[in-house]
Amino acid sequence: MENASFPLETVETVVLFVAQSLSAVERTFYKLPGSGIIERYVRSSHQNDPGRTFAELIILILVIINLLQSRTRPDRNKKSFLELTEKDIDELVEEWAPEPLSQPLNETEAAELAAVPIVLGPTGPHPTLLNTGKTAINLASLNFTGLAGNDHIKQRALETMRKHGVGSCGPTGFYGTFDVHLNCERDIADFLGTEGAILYSQGFSTISSVIPAFCKRGDIIVADRAVTLAIQKGMEISRSTIRWYDHNDLHSLEEVLQSVEKDRRKRKGPLTRRFIITEGIFERDGSMTDLPKLIELKHKYKYRLILDESFSFGAVGRTGRGLTELYNVPASKIDMLVGSCSIGLCAGGGFCAGSHTVVEHQRINGPAYVFSASMPPLLAVSASEGINVLRNTPSLLVKLHDNIRAARIILDQVDCVSIPSHRASPIIHLYIRATPPSDLLHPSSAAVSAKPSNPSSPVPRDAPVFDIQKEERLLQEVVEEAMAQGVMITKAKRVRGLELTEARPSIRLAMTSALSKADTEKAVNVLAKILRKKLK
């Protein structure tokens, strides 16, 4: 090896030490009963061939290690193990009756599934719905800047298909990295101003894979209480220690950061990796993080920041670069910036942008990157072209935000709903306003409690109470009525019972620049009327 030169004295002491301990071991060995047998065996297998003995020794060690590590061995040595006869076991096997693999849908669930909008043909601002057989104004699809119907992108995707086929037929490590993937990664990095970026083949799986790539057992994660399911699942995989701060409350964050630091000092623990994980625009309610403040805190307490920009990339900022552009913060200040090419760019997949070290680390450690086929080349090219369109037509974002503003003006006048979303957010969540209009359930106006929430629990101290079933049912009625009247909207769908905390039921509108302002207003007015009627 190149630099393996070390002083001679050290070698001498080491050799001396080894020799001494060896003879000590030998002496104790011969004192043991039965050592003679072992000695004879070793001598006969040795056959004057030291290599052989050495090989056997190594094999022996490996066998022992292997036995110790065996994952398939029954764990009979557990304390609570019951000793049973074969006959008992047979009977128990006979008696055991498993629950059914799945419960059939109940009536409400079946009805809701049947009411899921199905688009006939291509999606866009005015799709035809299979459910009604008519066209509708689309306030459901995540098509913020109208890239889903862009003919130029479609043309380029077609050309790519004619050059590379559809599937990449291989994981990235094994001949699945096409030149178009590299180009797309470079385009994203250039667009955001980071050193590099890495492409994953599905938006949802991106952050679930980025988190366990960096956060390991013993590391500390401080996360927002309202992070989306993908982040929850990534944190679960990582097995790190998780501390929670109140939703979008940076004071609470600072308190948690302080308490973590105090804890560490007290226990004199070693320095571990520490991460803050949150979202740019929250999937759950459309609220927005105060990025400059967040970055200040992260620097102050020396945390790394994993920021999920899935709903802000391609949606806010002058050209859609996301929160960093909106707040004029260099993207390089965010250690791991995660975004989605399927939402912001209407292509497919997701990305993580950051420094070279961060990106290269994931190429070996990101589970969904290493163990999955790379994204179809035609989608990578669509993403690249999407970025081009955003770069060259800032007017798309102006239009998007005009539409958002127009919608908010109408919705703000609807008393029976409350809107937790930020004014610039392209997704607008509508909650049913609780009966006393000054409702305490609204996260940002939550009552100031004397004591902070417990940082180790994802549930906040004054958790809002709401009747999930009732609200879901009411909102579903609104959605179906709107579809019948030619406005395609959707509830924010959840996997109830599988998330860490239950999200408040909401209708999630998605604004798009592909609709004219008049159409947007028309659709939102229809919705407002239905809301007033149904939620009285």
Place this chain on the structure above:
Amino acid sequence: MALNRGSSPTSSIFKSSKRSSSTPPTSAASYLSALSQADASLRARRSTTSPSPTAASTPALSFSSLLTSTTEVGEEDNSDGLAVYTTVHTEFGHCYNENYRHVSKHTPGAPVIQDIDQDPPYYILFSTYISYLILIVLGHMRDFLGKRFYPDSYKHIMPRDGYAALNSDFDSFYTRRLKQRMDECFMQPVTGVAGRTIQILDRVTPDYNHTQILLGTRTRALNISSYNYLGFAQAHGGCADAVEEGMKRYGVSTAGARLEGGSTDLHITAEALVAKFVGMEAAVISSMGFATNSTYIPALVSKGCLIISDELNHTSIRFGVRNSGAHVRMFKHNDMKNLEALLREVISQGQPKTHRPWKKILVIVEGMYSMEGTMVDLPGVLKLKEKYKFYLFVDEAHSIGATGPHGRGVADYFGIDPRKIDVLMGTFTKSFGASGGYIAGSKSLIERLRIRGYSGAYAESISPAVLTQIMASMASIMSVATDGPVGPSSSSLSSSTSTLQLPQDFHTLIHPGPISQSSLPTWLTHTLPPSLSSGAEGAHRLQRLSFNSHYLHLGLQKLGFITLGHASSPIVPLLVFNPAKMIMFHRMMKDRKTPIVVVVVAYPATPLISSRVRFCVSASHTKEDVDEVLRACDEVGDVLDLKHGVMANGERRWTVEEVCERAVELVRGYAEAEGGLKKTD
């Protein structure tokens, strides 16, 4: 040490790239293009002779489309000056010899034969351990000294300014000390189609693999590495035409999750088609194979349930298992005795501590294992399932399309009713040249998964372009009935209010059999050329894949190599043991006259000592391509001393010429021998 010689890749890569940039590589060029002509003339000769036994049982192929494509020049860009390659032959090899076909099928009652674990000679074991030992000792010594004397080069693994290192030195030890030395074998950027051949972008490293520089030149290589089992990775031909039409009609993206407005009628039709393909009541499609496991397994089981997982299951399964919150136990790879012992233990012991009975037990296995090439002992598992009442989840990522006489996966191979399995999962990345995955099962299960799986509510739905590829390729394997009721499929759908219903005729159809035209969108039926919709080409691909898989597997064994897995598996691992030999193998294959790109896998993806080369055979390979791979392996194997296989009952090894000549005999003989092996107990 041997590994350090890895510092010379620069020179060899330079050589090969210069060759391809200045003058066209005459040798490779003539080989890769001459084959098509040779095949054409061969076909002309053969067409007059009597048809071969296997061909007799299958419908005669219409070659017209294939023949014209030989002369047709593809639309790939020719800027690399390699215009000679741009016939479609580079994507999907022409092979007209009807003898080079085989139907893979299990003889009921026969045991499932996999390659037995063969130990290499002592000195190989010894030198392998020594390599790792030297690697580990020197590596740690370098880390120890380096961190003190060259802190600059180690900054990324040391704590700095109050931040802990992103990558602890221990976690990244193998990455830095082993993988980095082999980096020339990984992450090779490519272009073109991942078909029979692939173009690699030449690269060099000036600094021991810290950086890789692309030279701007390309080399076309024979591709025996992509998961392109049925050869559907094509930019030309019937499927590609269908995809073009699909993209024109549906665009690239559907802008949303399945339950939030991202569903189109195409998704519904495709899901019904997939269900029919695998022989289940219903199916749900997700946009990523990995996510199919990681987002749907948690919807199946939860706390209080037990998952019993094969120890070699894929990471995506582990990911889903961990997210589910269920208890998990593992059993020895494909070992039914071990599985039974475990089942007896867990059922009788119940949940840990409380000893309450488990709510459900889900056994998760893969149809075909991607690193070993082993096939699951499905009859064995099903026998246990009857007795122990667990639910069975089979991940068919590598077996769907690639195994069975009808390409319907392991159940088809063993001639078992797929509905005996509770959950069938698979991906479209491999056999269908697309991407994404599916889960198929009973109607009520799938409906539950639609709303309970994370993908439905959160993940983007699959792109219509990819869906079209899936439908076109599947339909070409299933074949489309010509006499069925002709009618626009969308009309039958729009008439029903419950839009997630299956087409009317679903239950009347036999599996595996042709589909009615109404199972496909009308435009797709019209776009598919007759060779595809008749199922002739699908059958052709299945038989070629089966022949090639058997041929490579058995050929390597006859040459004296140690292989792993099942002979009908398109994944053929070849053991090389020493880590340093992997790099050499990779490089020697790539630097041949006809470059061949291979995949090498080492610890930690495999056990420490069984580093291997993994070939993925495809239907797009011609017999001559497999010959070429065998010749290359033979030469490289001699140089690197890899032939340590012990022949069964004292047979002698064959020479490579003998293997090539007696290929058909080899494959047929094996099938007969296997069929004759009825269980004696």
